[in-house]
Amino acid sequence: MVGGSGYTGAELLRLLSGHPEIEVVHVTADTNAGARIADLFPSLAPVVGEERFAPFAVADLTGLDLVFTALPHGASQLLIPEMLERVAHVVDLGADFRLPADVYERWYGERHAAPELVDRFAYGMVELYRDEIGGREHIAVPGCYPTAVSIALAPLVADRSVELRGLVANAMSGVSGAGRTLKTTSLFSEANENVSAYGLLTHRHTAEMEQALSKVARRDVEVLFTPHLVPTTRGILATCYARPATPGLSTARLLEHYREFYANDPCVVVVDEPSGTKATYGANVVHVTVRFDARTDTVLAIAAEDNLTKGASGQAIQAANLVLGLPETTGLPLVGVAP
Numbered sequence: 001m002v003g004g005s006g007y008t009g010a011e012l013l014r015l016l017s018g019h020p021e022i023e024v025v026h027v028t029a030d031t032n033a034g035a036r037i038a039d040l041f042p043s044l045a046p047v048v049g050e051e052r053f054a055p056f057a058v059a060d061l062t063g064l065d066l067v068f069t070a071l072p073h074g075a076s077q078l079l080i081p082e083m084l085e086r087v088a089h090v091v092d093l094g095a096d097f098r099l100p101a102d103v104y105e106r107w108y109g110e111r112h113a114a115p116e117l118v119d120r121f122a123y124g125m126v127e128l129y130r131d132e133i134g135g136r137e138h139i140a141v142p143g144c145y146p147t148a149v150s151i152a153l154a155p156l157v158a159d160r161s162v163e164l165r166g167l168v169a170n171a172m173s174g175v176s177g178a179g180r181t182l183k184t185t186s187l188f189s190e191a192n193e194n195v196s197a198y199g200l201l202t203h204r205h206t207a208e209m210e211q212a213l214s215k216v217a218r219r220d221v222e223v224l225f226t227p228h229l230v231p232t233t234r235g236i237l238a239t240c241y242a243r244p245a246t247p248g249l250s251t252a253r254l255l256e257h258y259r260e261f262y263a264n265d266p267c268v269v270v271v272d273e274p275s276g277t278k279a280t281y282g283a284n285v286v287h288v289t290v291r292f293d294a295r296t297d298t299v300l301a302i303a304a305e306d307n308l309t310k311g312a313s314g315q316a317i318q319a320a321n322l323v324l325g326l327p328e329t330t331g332l333p334l335v336g337v338a339p
Contacts, residue, residue, distance in 0.1 A: 002061075002079065003070040005029035005053055006180045008093050010041045011313035012068055015284075017047035019317065019331030021324070026060060029053035058082045066324070068316060069093060072179070077113040084117070090138045091320050093312055097121040097140035099207055107207045124319035126328055127265045128154055128212055139319045144311030145171050145227060146208035148238040150216075151268060151286045152303035153209075155261040157217040161249060162242035162299050165222040169209065171238040172228045174277070177307045185229065192231050199227050234308055235277025240301045244292070249299065254290040262288075266329050267310065267318060275304045282306060283336040284314030284329070306336070 003009055004027040016024050027037065033055040038045040040053075054060065058079070061067055064087045069076050073095040080097075083090055095108070101115030112118070122136035123129050125147060133139065142150075149169040156162045172195070178186050185191065185198075206225045213221040255270065262268040267285050269275075275287035283306060291300040305311050314332055321330045 001027045001068045001070065002056060003029060003075075004037070005032040005035075005040055006070055007176050007308055008312045008316075009070045010044065011308045012070060012316065013037070013041070013044055013048065015309070015313055015317055015331060015333075017044070018333075021326055021330060022066065022317075022320075026064070027051065027053055028056040028060075030056050058086065062086045065089065066091065066320060068320075070313075072181075073108065074110065077117075081114050081117060084120070084138070088137070089320070089323050090121075091124070091141060091316050091323075092121065092139065093141045093316055095143065095204065097138075098123060098142060099211065103207055103211070107202075107204045122319075123212070124315060125150060125212055126315070126318050126322065127151060127262065127268055128216055130322065133319055133322045137323070139316070139323060141312065141316045141319065142212070143205045143208055144173065144177055144236055144305070144307040145203075145205040145225070145238070146212060147311050147315060148236045148286060148303040148305050149209050149223070149225065149240060150212040152238050152240045152288055152301040153213055153223075153242065154216045155258050155290075156242055156254075156299060156301065157213050157221055158261065159257070160217060161244065161246045161254075161257075163245050164217055164219060166243060167213075167221065167223045168241040169223055169225045169238055170228065170240075171225070171236055172230045173236045173307055174230065174232040174234045176234050177236070177311075178229075191229065195228055195230050197226055197228050203227055232277065234281060234306050236303075236305050236307045236311060237277050238303045240303075242299045242301070244297060244299060249292045251291050254292055254299065258288060258290055266334065267332075274302045277304050277306070278338060279336050280304050280306045280310065281337045282309055283334055284310045284318060284332040285334050285336070286310055309333075 077096040101112040121140040
């Protein structure tokens with residue numbers, strides 16, 4: 001694991017501690033090199049013992065079956081070119097290989113350092129890209145917001161029962177989505193008792209939503225996305241709106257369609273009544289529901305997930321399982337922590 005001292009790194013270590021087929025043998029964290037893992041994350045003490053974070057050295061990865069990289073965007077593309085000839089599989093949790101290089105440059109405002117490698121990575125949203133994941137060696141794990149929004153809207157755009165332009169997605173995320181780096185907006189005094197919108201019109205995850213939904217729809221899809229920060233630690237709740245493109249829609253028919261669409265996806269739960277984020281806490285699942293409002297002629301789709309599990313580290317393991325030829329839920333919890 002490269003970059004193990006952030007929240008997604010800690011979540012990976014928690015989940016992998018119960019994985020029957022993956023053994024963690026090396027964990028790096030340059031800024032915390034030499035520190036005991038249990039000192040940074042006491043919750044991991046029973047499984048990491050006296051293990052310490054190592055400094056990054058690409059030679060130390062030689063011969064490994066699988067490397068997870070959990071680094072800030074922009075960092076993976078500088079390190080991964082050295083890794084690909086040394087390890088069998090790379091699963092990158094950053095944004096560097098999720099999008100074509102030109103799209104990445106447009107949304108991230110910087111040139112891609114390794115554009116020739118992007119095609120070697122499958123987009124790791126298992127529910128919508130399963131066939132592609134099995135045929136690639138490396139995985140680019142989707143962002144947390146695109147996972148919730150894309151899974152909420154995919155059944156609607158797949159049969160084009162809604163207009164493909166003018167889709168609206170409003171989503172709320174807990175503070176852990178900003179990572180472990182010190183930021184003013186993540187300070188307790190700033191985040192507590194406060195709800196704020198950010199990234200208006202230009203949030204980078206919009207490109208992933210449009211990419212995934214356009215694949216499902218087989219034509220271009222347009223999404224207006226607005227994220228909100230809420231004073232919780234974990235969880236994403238996405239509320240999405242669309243205009244019907246076909247007559248005869250009803251809530252009952254839409255719920256039936258969603259259940260058929262996700263019938264073979266163990267990590268998606270279609271619920272009659274909307275779940276809160278607590279229902280997915282610590283679980284590698286998305287809970288979705290859908291409604292048709294005849295009064296306003298609007299389709300409403302709602303998704304809840306844990307941003308660190310299904311939105312990041314759990315989804316990384318789910319995709320890695322497929323690459324390794326394992327059942328996709330191997331080692332992954334599907335039941336949230338309650339109350």
